[in-house]
Amino acid sequence: MKIAVCVKQVPDSWAEKKMVNGLLDRDGVDAVLNDLDEYAVEEALRILEAHGEGHSITLISMGPERTTEAVRKALSMGADDAIVVTDPALVGADALTTSQVLATVISEGKFDLVLCGTESTDARMSVVPAMLAQRLGWAQLTFAGSVVVDPTSSSVTITRVTEAGVDTMKAQFPAVISVIEKINEPRYPSFKGIMAAKKKTIEVRTLALLGVSATQSWSAVKDALPRPAKLAGIKVLDEGKGGAELVNFLAEKKLI
Amino acid sequence: MSEIFVLAEFSDNKISKTTAELATCAARAGTVTVIVLAAPSAGAAMASQVVVGPIASVLIVESDSFARFGVPAAADAISQLVATKKPVAILIASSAFGKEVAGRVAVATESGLITDAVDVAADLTATQLVFGGSTTVHSQVTHGTPIITVRPNSVNADLSPCTPAVSNAEFVLSESAQRAEIISSAPFVKGGRPELTEAQIVVSGGRGTNGDFAPVETFADLLGAAVGASRAATDAGWYPHSHQVGQTGKTVSPQLYVACGISGAIQHRAGMQTSKMIVVINKDPEAPIFEIADFGVVGDLFAVLPQASEGVRASKS
Ligand SMILES: Cc1cc2nc3c(=O)[nH]c(=O)nc-3n(C[C@H](O)[C@H](O)[C@H](O)COP(=O)(O)OP(=O)(O)OC[C@H]3O[C@@H](n4cnc5c(N)ncnc54)[C@H](O)[C@@H]3O)c2cc1C
Ligand SMILES: Nc1ncnc2c1ncn2[C@@H]1O[C@H](COP(=O)(O)O)[C@@H](O)[C@H]1O
Numbered sequence: 001m002k003i004a005v006c007v008k009q010v011p012d013s014w015a016e017k018k019m020v021n022g023l024l025d026r027d028g029v030d031a032v033l034n035d036l037d038e039y040a041v042e043e044a045l046r047i048l049e050a051h052g053e054g055h056s057i058t059l060i061s062m063g064p065e066r067t068t069e070a071v072r073k074a075l076s077m078g079a080d081d082a083i084v085v086t087d088p089a090l091v092g093a094d095a096l097t098t099s100q101v102l103a104t105v106i107s108e109g110k111f112d113l114v115l116c117g118t119e120s121t122d123a124r125m126s127v128v129p130a131m132l133a134q135r136l137g138w139a140q141l142t143f144a145g146s147v148v149v150d151p152t153s154s155s156v157t158i159t160r161v162t163e164a165g166v167d168t169m170k171a172q173f174p175a176v177i178s179v180i181e182k183i184n185e186p187r188y189p190s191f192k193g194i195m196a197a198k199k200k201t202i203e204v205r206t207l208a209l210l211g212v213s214a215t216q217s218w219s220a221v222k223d224a225l226p227r228p229a230k231l232a233g234i235k236v237l238d239e240g241k242g243g244a245e246l247v248n249f250l251a252e253k254k255l256i
Numbered sequence: 257m258s259e260i261f262v263l264a265e266f267s268d269n270k271i272s273k274t275t276a277e278l279a280t281c282a283a284r285a286g287t288v289t290v291i292v293l294a295a296p297s298a299g300a301a302m303a304s305q306v307v308v309g310p311i312a313s314v315l316i317v318e319s320d321s322f323a324r325f326g327v328p329a330a331a332d333a334i335s336q337l338v339a340t341k342k343p344v345a346i347l348i349a350s351s352a353f354g355k356e357v358a359g360r361v362a363v364a365t366e367s368g369l370i371t372d373a374v375d376v377a378a379d380l381t382a383t384q385l386v387f388g389g390s391t392t393v394h395s396q397v398t399h400g401t402p403i404i405t406v407r408p409n410s411v412n413a414d415l416s417p418c419t420p421a422v423s424n425a426e427f428v429l430s431e432s433a434q435r436a437e438i439i440s441s442a443p444f445v446k447g448g449r450p451e452l453t454e455a456q457i458v459v460s461g462g463r464g465t466n467g468d469f470a471p472v473e474t475f476a477d478l479l480g481a482a483v484g485a486s487r488a489a490t491d492a493g494w495y496p497h498s499h500q501v502g503q504t505g506k507t508v509s510p511q512l513y514v515a516c517g518i519s520g521a522i523q524h525r526a527g528m529q530t531s532k533m534i535v536v537i538n539k540d541p542e543a544p545i546f547e548i549a550d551f552g553v554v555g556d557l558f559a560v561l562p563q564a565s566e567g568v569r570a571s572k573s
Contacts, residue, residue, distance in 0.1 A: 017386075017387045017390075017391075018387075018391070019393070036504070094368075094369075095359065095362075095369065096362060096368070099359075099363065119504070121503065124503075125355065125359075125369075125371045126352065126356070126371075127355055127358065127359030127369065127371065129356075130327060130331075130355075130357075130359040131359045131360065131362070133432075134360040134363040135363055137431075137435075138432070139435035139436035140327060140328055140356075140435070140436055141436050142327070142356060143352055160438075161497065162351070162353060163351055163352060163444075163498060163506055164351070164444065165442050165444045165498075166441075166444075167326070167438045167440065167442070168438070168439050168440045168441075169326075169437065169438050170437055171435050171436035171437070175435070175436065180504065181504045182491075182497065218362075218367075218369065218397065218399050219370055219395055219396060219397045219398055219399075220395060220396055221393055221394070221395045222381060222394040222395055222396060223394050224386075224391055224392070224393045226391055227389065227391060227392050230548065233534075233548075233550040233551055234552070235541075235546060235549070235553075235554065237541075237553075237554045237555065238553050238554060238555025238559065238560055242537075242553040242554075242555040242559070242560040242563065243559070243560045243563025243566070243567060244563055245553065246535065246537070246551065246564045247564050247571065248567075249535070249551045250512070250535070255457070255511065255533065
């Protein structure tokens with residue numbers, strides 16, 4: 001079984017973020033592995049551990065050069081190798097371009113399964129996995145709360161958990177799977193894992209190497225304006241009247 | 257005026273208010289056609305519920321594939337309608353389902369996509385609130401048929417009555433849409449309370465409830481509110497996952513959000529920070545949730561909430 005996991009480097013969730021020229025300023029903030037993608041890496045490791053030797057996990061990531069830092073973290077969890085696509089033409093790429101680039105890398109790799117997180121914490125679109133399935137013509141098994149793989153019949157069954165309810169879905173390989181954060185508890189990289197990750201191969205590719213031409217622009221930001229900072233709110237200490245004060249506030253604001 | 261599509265939203269076989277909200281935005285840019293995706297022979301009953309909003313017509317697509325294959329089948333139907341009818345844009349609700357359908361339609365029709373808009377103007381400029389609501393972004397699709405997903409509860413719906421013309425359409429299901437099959441389906445049962453994403457008021461409980469949501473629910477019911485929960489509360493099994501608010505739960509933006517025993521982690525804020533008014537009850541004066549509160553009570557929720565409920569009861573009588 002060959003598994004690919006799509007991982008993204010994102011600005012730290014806690015960092016102050018701002019827009020410069022219609023794009024997220026990525027230079028000014030600490031960058032980390034998208035935490036929702038750790039669940040995908042963990043699930044891939046569990047699938048392989050359940051089915052013995054002879055399988056591999058390749059990480060695929062598109063992003064600026066320092067994306068290799070986040071990829072190292074996922075390698076130290078136990079993935080085997082990585083392919084990083086980085087190119088000046090990709091600065092500000094949106095989900096359509098991202099999915100096109102990732103799909104190109106995936107289609108060259110003869111993978112059985114591709115695992116993703118459900119959302120990148122910066123873009124927050126939750127669309128790349130569905131777009132990958134559409135582009136590749138593969139089965140779409142997204143928002144998985146559990147994944148059961150049967151390598152002998154080349155099939156995979158998931159429970160899809162969304163705001164609407166829980167579905168059980170089944171497909172043959174190849175499939176694109178995205179996993180929700182309830183599915184597992186990602187492992188911390190061990191010291192051995194961190195040392196081993198230093199020797200693992202990260203293949204860096206440019207668009208030219210991939211054979212993908214300069215990217216189309218799909219949408220454009222007209223402006224990005226900071227919203228007026230919220231006025232400091234009222235804070236009261238409950239000395240026996242906190243609930244009543246709360247109700248007075250709501251009544252004043254005509255909310256009750 | 258040219259035609260613009262809206263994908264109708266149903267839950268529990270009932271049309272949701274979101275459909276009229278989408279139509280309200282869409283009507284600024286074109287004549288609205290609402291698309292109803294239905295099981296065989298269920299379309300007419302669903303279409304008959306399209307009675308409010310600036311809607312000129314309803315297009316029913318019936319197929320058993322929507323229940324069998326989900327997102328890819330819905331995306332196939334819409335992509336083909338976009339190709340034949342050439343609408344000026346298509347508006348879809350920002351749910352997990354809606355966003356995935358939008359993503360596949362964008363790829364299939366080679367069109368730009370904007371998700372999580374909170375408003376759409378007549379020239380199809382979409383407004384988004386990013387970085388926890390600290391920045392307003394205006395953007396436009398520059399290629400293909402603009403596909404825009406809009407967050408529920410963000411626009412004031414025009415609820416004037418309508419009598420749309422109803423017609424039917426067909427589509428061809430692609431082979432790749434059949435690659436993953438839904439073998440069983442368990443929709444979440446809805447209680448008597450309003451839908452989280454549509455509610456005007458949301459009262460949420462966190463780890464501070466220590467598993468006892470009774471005071472939270474009592475207060476919510478007095479205000480006609482939906483009940484939300486932090487991840488700490490859903491992970492502990494105190495409240496169903498479908499009620500989780502936050503990054504990996506639902507995004508809500510009600511008129512009033514009441515956070516009880518919730519610390520205000522960045523992932524929780526991601527799902528509620530754009531609420532118009534935020535009220536907090538937390539016994540730790542240093543809890544980060546106070547930073548975004550319009551009104552905060554430093555105190556024990558088990559004392560403050562019952563007193564507040566009593567106050568609301570008194571004000572009603
Ligand atoms: C990938 C990822 C995704 C996540 N997604 C989400 C998400 O979607 N939604 C979400 O909510 N979280 C999410 N989280 C978790 C988030 O980081 C926090 O752990 C979580 O929000 C904490 O919940 P809490 O505020 O209820 O609990 P805590 O942080 O433990 O806070 C409890 C609060 O209750 C107060 N308290 C205790 N007792 C009382 C009392 N009697 N009266 C009044 N106050 C009291 C305490 O002072 C404290 O501030 C995510 C985390 C990760 C890593
Ligand atoms: N630039 C990227 N490189 C690799 N994987 C990505 C990238 N962008 C998105 N993904 C994957 O797609 C998932 C959903 O992302 P999004 O649609 O951007 O919210 C993420 O959790 C990743 O698994």
